[in-house]
Amino acid sequence: MNYELTVEQEQFRQEVGEFLAASCTPHEWDYWDLGPEEQLEHRAMALKLGAKGWLGLSWPTQYGGLSRSRIEAVLLQEQLAYYGNPGVNRAAVSLIGPALLNFGSEAQKAQHLPGIASGRTFWSQGFSEPGAGSDLAAVSTRAVREGSDYIINGQKIWTSFANKAEWIFVLARTGDTASRHKGLSYLLTPLDAPGIRVRPIRHMAGFQPFCEVFFDDVRVPEAQRLGAENAGWAVAMGTLSDERSGVEYSGASRRILHDLQAYCAAIRWRSQREHDGVANRLARLAVEVEAARLMAYRVTWMQAAGEDVSGHAAMSKVFGSELMGRLAAVAMQLVSSHAPLAPAGRWASLEARLRREYMAVLGRITAAGSSEIMRNIIATRGLRLPASPR
Amino acid sequence: MDFSETLEQRLLRDNCRTFFMRRYPAAEARRVQLANDALPSGLWDEVAALGWLGCALPEAVGGGDCTLVEAVIVAEEMGRALLPGAFIDTVVGAKLLLEAAAPLDRTSLIADLAAGAATIAMAIEEGQWPLAAEDIATSIGLRAIRTGEGFVLDGSKSPVLHADKADWLLLAARTASADAGAATVSGEISLFLVAGDTPGIRHEALPSDSGEKAFAVTFPGITIPADALIGELHQGWPLLARAAQRGAILSAAMLLGACERVLEITLEHARNRKQFGKPIGSLQAIQHRCADMAIDIAVARDLTYKAAWSDARTPDDRFDASAAKCWSSDAAERVLNSAVRIHGAMGLTDECDVSLYFRHCLALRRSWGGADLHADALAAAVIR
Numbered sequence: 201m202n203y204e205l206t207v208e209q210e211q212f213r214q215e216v217g218e219f220l221a222a223s224c225t226p227h228e229w230d231y232w233d234l235g236p237e238e239q240l241e242h243r244a245m246a247l248k249l250g251a252k253g254w255l256g257l258s259w260p261t262q263y264g265g266l267s268r269s270r271i272e273a274v275l276l277q278e279q280l281a282y283y284g285n286p287g288v289n290r291a292a293v294s295l296i297g298p299a300l301l302n303f304g305s306e307a308q309k310a311q312h313l314p315g316i317a318s319g320r321t322f323w324s325q326g327f328s329e330p331g332a333g334s335d336l337a338a339v340s341t342r343a344v345r346e347g348s349d350y351i352i353n354g355q356k357i358w359t360s361f362a363n364k365a366e367w368i369f370v371l372a373r374t375g376d377t378a379s380r381h382k383g384l385s386y387l388l389t390p391l392d393a394p395g396i397r398v399r400p401i402r403h404m405a406g407f408q409p410f411c412e413v414f415f416d417d418v419r420v421p422e423a424q425r426l427g428a429e430n431a432g433w434a435v436a437m438g439t440l441s442d443e444r445s446g447v448e449y450s451g452a453s454r455r456i457l458h459d460l461q462a463y464c465a466a467i468r469w470r471s472q473r474e475h476d477g478v479a480n481r482l483a484r485l486a487v488e489v490e491a492a493r494l495m496a497y498r499v500t501w502m503q504a505a506g507e508d509v510s511g512h513a514a515m516s517k518v519f520g521s522e523l524m525g526r527l528a529a530v531a532m533q534l535v536s537s538h539a540p541l542a543p544a545g546r547w548a549s550l551e552a553r554l555r556r557e558y559m560a561v562l563g564r565i566t567a568a569g570s571s572e573i574m575r576n577i578i579a580t581r582g583l584r585l586p587a588s589p590r
Numbered sequence: 591m592d593f594s595e596t597l598e599q600r601l602l603r604d605n606c607r608t609f610f611m612r613r614y615p616a617a618e619a620r621r622v623q624l625a626n627d628a629l630p631s632g633l634w635d636e637v638a639a640l641g642w643l644g645c646a647l648p649e650a651v652g653g654g655d656c657t658l659v660e661a662v663i664v665a666e667e668m669g670r671a672l673l674p675g676a677f678i679d680t681v682v683g684a685k686l687l688l689e690a691a692a693p694l695d696r697t698s699l700i701a702d703l704a705a706g707a708a709t710i711a712m713a714i715e716e717g718q719w720p721l722a723a724e725d726i727a728t729s730i731g732l733r734a735i736r737t738g739e740g741f742v743l744d745g746s747k748s749p750v751l752h753a754d755k756a757d758w759l760l761l762a763a764r765t766a767s768a769d770a771g772a773a774t775v776s777g778e779i780s781l782f783l784v785a786g787d788t789p790g791i792r793h794e795a796l797p798s799d800s801g802e803k804a805f806a807v808t809f810p811g812i813t814i815p816a817d818a819l820i821g822e823l824h825q826g827w828p829l830l831a832r833a834a835q836r837g838a839i840l841s842a843a844m845l846l847g848a849c850e851r852v853l854e855i856t857l858e859h860a861r862n863r864k865q866f867g868k869p870i871g872s873l874q875a876i877q878h879r880c881a882d883m884a885i886d887i888a889v890a891r892d893l894t895y896k897a898a899w900s901d902a903r904t905p906d907d908r909f910d911a912s913a914a915k916c917w918s919s920d921a922a923e924r925v926l927n928s929a930v931r932i933h934g935a936m937g938l939t940d941e942c943d944v945s946l947y948f949r950h951c952l953a954l955r956r957s958w959g960g961a962d963l964h965a966d967a968l969a970a971a972v973i974r
């Protein structure tokens with residue numbers, strides 16, 4: 201047993217930290233809240249990360265990667281999450297990139313991976329539909345063959361950043377209606393293809409992180425199908441499980457913890473009792489933040505060893521995302537029971553960010569498999585309990 | 591023992607519900623929240639005309655001669671309807687004026703408040719609520735310095751709800767400091783009633799997405815007359831403590847009403863939303879979450895009504911009021927979180943009514959003191 205990083209890993213972690221600290225201040229990054237200005241910075245940052253080779257860190261060099269280990273990849277993701285994921289288009293880097301590596305043809309890899317690894321091309325994930333959320337196999341968007349093309353008709357929803365990306369990967373029904381997960385195909389299309397319409401949806405915290413995407417006779421050449429026809433489910437599931445360590449939650453949690461520590465150092469306590477109560481709570485949360493990191497590292501280590509991580513990855517996701525919720529709740533209590541520290545500047549932006557995080561965190565608990573679905577997986581796959589009756 | 595409501599109480603509740611459903615449906619609440627817009631014109635006058643503002647005031651000032659229980663019923667229905675506005679400040683302010691032996695007779699103003707002819711805003715907070723006498727040192731900085739003609743106010747209050755529309759501001763200020771001979775820190779506070787249009791008072795609108803319009807109000811050396819004093823000089827704290835209890839109870843009631851509606855909306859969604867070929871409401875993971883919401887709400891209801899009932903009976907015991915607000919504030923957080931989660935991604939959107947309640951409750955949870963503050967206030971009594 202050894203909890204230490206190697207010298208190279210530790211050096212890499214520090215290099216990333218220093219780079220991000222230098223590139224992301226004083227601007228407070230907020231992954232969710234990308235106004236037009238931040239969007240430009242986001243894209244610029246993507247190019248910088250791409251130039252360092254970090255977007256495809258563990259990918260083969262021929263596709264723009266650096267062939268580094270999973271451990272280094274997780275260290276990078278953790279640091280990025282701590283800074284609010286500046287320049288990181290997760291749908292591209294964590295979802296479609298690995299899917300292309302695993303399931304793509306040579307031509308597909310050559311066409312798409314360099315754009316992702318360099319940070320030039322942004323993607324969005326077209327899985328969920330109004331009738332297919334947790335039950336993804338209920339997808340009803342249809343793709344019908346016409347010669348060597350597919351014609352897509354239907355609707356996706358909750359598609360993150362579809363109004364800001366260039367491409368979308370779509371899970372569409374190519375089999376008959378009742379075919380469930382056996383009749384789905386995985387298709388890639390540019391978002392400016394004729395027949396695609398995108399409508400942003402407003403989040404209750406005031407920004408527009410996701411969209412509805414409508415497909416009206418959208419033509420996609422067969423060459424843009426990833427995996428075999430009707431074999432899209434395996435591609436989708438591979439995509440979802442491959443990169444799932446939960447480290448983005450532990451990295452983001454650590455950031456909220458640090459923000460809270462800074463806030464606590466600046467406020468005027470009502471009483472010693474209030475101070476002691478909050479200190480006790482923060483100490484427990486600090487324990488949990490460390491625990492979340494260890495859980496994510498363990499999943500990564502298991503993945504590297506080729507083990508089945510489905511139960512552990514689900515535990516890490518539930519624990520990490522719900523921990524963010526607990527941190528945000530404490531933050532909200534503190535921020536709302538103390539006078540604003542200053543009307544403008546650092547504290548005002550911190551208060552606004554904690555408030556937004558408080559609302560956004562519920563999305564993290566739901567997205568990428570809700571806590572309920574994750575607990576089902578822990579119980580049935582991890583603990584081998586019988587599935588509940590369907 | 592009797593947990594039932596009287597016939598009059600039930601009628602009051604029904605009337606409120608029908609009225610708000612007609613005059614302030616969710617679409618109106620959405621408009622008001624998202625555009626930080628005004629209430630539908632005439633709505634507040636109608637509320638006043640129905641006698642609800644003054645329901646807990648004596649008949650002699652044109653009130654309904656009822657107890658705080660009736661005001662809690664109205665507040666609960668307002669919370670359910672997401673109605674922002676000056677109800678709590680009106681009830682709390684009018685009752686405070688009634689109880690204070692003031693240099694001036696305030697009967698006609700109290701009658702105007704009950705009738706909706708005058709409006710009042712409580713200007714107490716300076717970023718955090720003073721709930722216990724020990725809090726005053728850190729939470730009240732506004733000074734009122736005695737001069738020949740009266741007092742000079744120096745400092746600011748924030749947030750003050752609806753300060754822009756208020757004819758009167760009821761504020762707490764420090765009139766003495768320990769070194770000037772006040773026996774205890776609570777002996778430093780006095781209350782004042784100041785005309786909202788007093789020259790020199792500055793309002794700055796604060797950002798808001800809850801429908802409540804909030805302001806920072808600054809008093810840069812404002813002279814007010816000697817008879818602006820409410821109650822006795824340096825003796826404001828007991829009056830303020832009573833007002834804070836009532837505010838806590840009424841804001842707990844608004845949270846209760848809001849949570850009740852949120853549970854209804856969520857149950858409807860759980861029945862209708864199908865995944866894996868069946869309603870998600872048939873899944874025990876969802877059922878248990880809904881059951882927990884129901885428990886949270888049932889407890890909130892018992893604590894809140896008990897506190898309202900106790901208000902006139904054991905005015906010096908602050909346990910019930912703080913217990914009601916402490917629980918309701920935490921319970922509202924759990925109820926809203928569950929509601930959003932049961933709605934899936936849709937629960938996070940502006941288009942879903944749950945998000946309106948989420949933002950509204952976030953503001954209500956903190957006003958008149960949040961859960962931490964009330965727990966703190968109780969802590970001294972719990973462990974001696």
Ligand SMILES: Cc1cc2nc3c(=O)[nH]c(=O)nc-3n(C[C@H](O)[C@H](O)[C@H](O)COP(=O)(O)OP(=O)(O)OC[C@H]3O[C@@H](n4cnc5c(N)ncnc54)[C@H](O)[C@@H]3O)c2cc1C
Pocket residue numbers: 324325326327328329330332333334335357358359360361409410562563564566567568569570571572573576863865866870873875876931932933934935936938
């Ligand atoms: C911020 C955010 C970003 C997103 N980005 C994307 C994106 O880019 N691309 C994309 O395709 N999708 C995206 N999604 C959608 C996300 O994948 C879905 O929200 C998720 O799959 C849940 O589906 P739903 O919202 O329809 O909720 P539902 O599936 O309707 O679930 C409602 C409730 O029922 C529960 N439930 C459902 N089934 C079960 C069960 N079997 N057992 C126990 N409980 C159950 C759920 O846990 C939830 O509490 C995003 C979501 C969010 C919140």
